[in-house]
Amino acid sequence: MKALKLHNHLQMNSTWIENNFIDNYMAQANGEYVKVYLFLLRHLQNPCTTMTISTIADCLENTEKDILRALKYWEKEGLISLTYDSSNEIDGISMGGNHEDVHEKVIVEEPEPIVESSPVIQEELAEEKPVAKASSIEQFKNRKELKSLLFIAEQYLGKTLSGTDIEAITYFYDTLHFSADLVEYLIEYCVENGHKSIHYIQKVALAWSEEHITTVEQARNSSKFYNKNCYSILNAFGIKGRAAATPELAYIKKWTEEYGFSLDLIIEACNRTMAKLHQPSFEYTDSILKKWIASNVHHLSDLQRLDSAHRQTVVRRRVETKPVIKNKFNNFEGRTYDYDSLEKQLLSQ
Numbered sequence: 001m002k003a004l005k006l007h008n009h010l011q012m013n014s015t016w017i018e019n020n021f022i023d024n025y026m027a028q029a030n031g032e033y034v035k036v037y038l039f040l041l042r043h044l045q046n047p048c049t050t051m052t053i054s055t056i057a058d059c060l061e062n063t064e065k066d067i068l069r070a071l072k073y074w075e076k077e078g079l080i081s082l083t084y085d086s087s088n089e090i091d092g093i094s095m096g097g098n099h100e101d102v103h104e105k106v107i108v109e110e111p112e113p114i115v116e117s118s119p120v121i122q123e124e125l126a127e128e129k130p131v132a133k134a135s136s137i138e139q140f141k142n143r144k145e146l147k148s149l150l151f152i153a154e155q156y157l158g159k160t161l162s163g164t165d166i167e168a169i170t171y172f173y174d175t176l177h178f179s180a181d182l183v184e185y186l187i188e189y190c191v192e193n194g195h196k197s198i199h200y201i202q203k204v205a206l207a208w209s210e211e212h213i214t215t216v217e218q219a220r221n222s223s224k225f226y227n228k229n230c231y232s233i234l235n236a237f238g239i240k241g242r243a244a245a246t247p248e249l250a251y252i253k254k255w256t257e258e259y260g261f262s263l264d265l266i267i268e269a270c271n272r273t274m275a276k277l278h279q280p281s282f283e284y285t286d287s288i289l290k291k292w293i294a295s296n297v298h299h300l301s302d303l304q305r306l307d308s309a310h311r312q313t314v315v316r317r318r319v320e321t322k323p324v325i326k327n328k329f330n331n332f333e334g335r336t337y338d339y340d341s342l343e344k345q346l347l348s349q
Contacts, residue, residue, distance in 0.1 A: 036074070251285075269289050
């Protein structure tokens with residue numbers, strides 16, 4: 001079997017691991033312990049002032065006890081040394097055991113004001129380095145959260161994500177600042193309504209962003225509102241067994257938000273559309289609602305007033321424009337009779 005050739009194409013933003021660790025320690029150690037050791041090495045290269053035993057546990061999805069066991073294991077192996085405060089809590093970690101020239105030292109200090117939690121670990125490198133603009137711990141957690149989101153999205157969409165899919169989901173998370181829970185609900189909501197297209201999902205995300213939706217509860221309430229409206233409007237049009245299409249949703253959103261009509265008025269406009277055309281037409285219904293806006297219609301009572309005025313106008317126009325047809329029966333001057341006098345004459349005979 002041929003030997004494998006390894007080529008190094010890594011950039012400078014990397015973490016160095018001693019061969020001694022790989023050759024003599026890694027294979028015998030518990031995998032979770034190895035993760036803790038690598039995590040410590042990584043953060044020696046990018047100091048963070050808010051790292052605690054608790055945050056390490058969160059990032060590595062372990063308990064604080066697991067992290068403490070790992071630290072004590074590596075101390076026993078001689079790769080790190082631990083120092084403790086007066087409360088017997090860890091306040092410092094020296095990488096390389098007692099040989100401080102092997103790795104830099106990690107100093108752990110209590111934050112001010114004192115918080116009832118794990119002590120804050122402050123890493124001080126032997127050489128001064130610029131302070132990072134954002135917490136590397138937060139960046140680490142965010143990347144891990146996004147990776148989990150992409151996995152969940154694949155399960156909902158039932159496919160391997162394309163580059164476009166990944167870019168869109170990253171956009172929801174990084175640019176729109178949706179929480180992981182909100183992105184997950186976004187995808188779940190769209191798929192449950194029969195839409196797996198990332199372009200459709202992105203349109204819904206942008207709509208939520210415009211509505212300043214930031215929580216799953218807000219999104220769920222908004223979804224219930226639109227689901228109720230969509231179902232009622234489609235039902236008025238005789239459309240059943242499917243969700244509203246994107247152009248239809250745009251009309252419904254315009255009628256409820258831009259025009260500000262209540263659902264009962266919209267349904268009435270749909271009913272009049274069906275009575276006139278005998279088929280659904282969002283365009284025709286939109287024209288009806290525009291006329292109602294111009295006529296200052298806000299309630300069904302306003303509509304009754306408008307309808308009454310319209311009927312009177314129609315009747316008046318018909319009377320005014322009704323032609324007079326002349327023929328041999330009406331082409332003479334009409335006679336007038338005194339009906340009281342005629343009745344007296346008939347009774348006296």
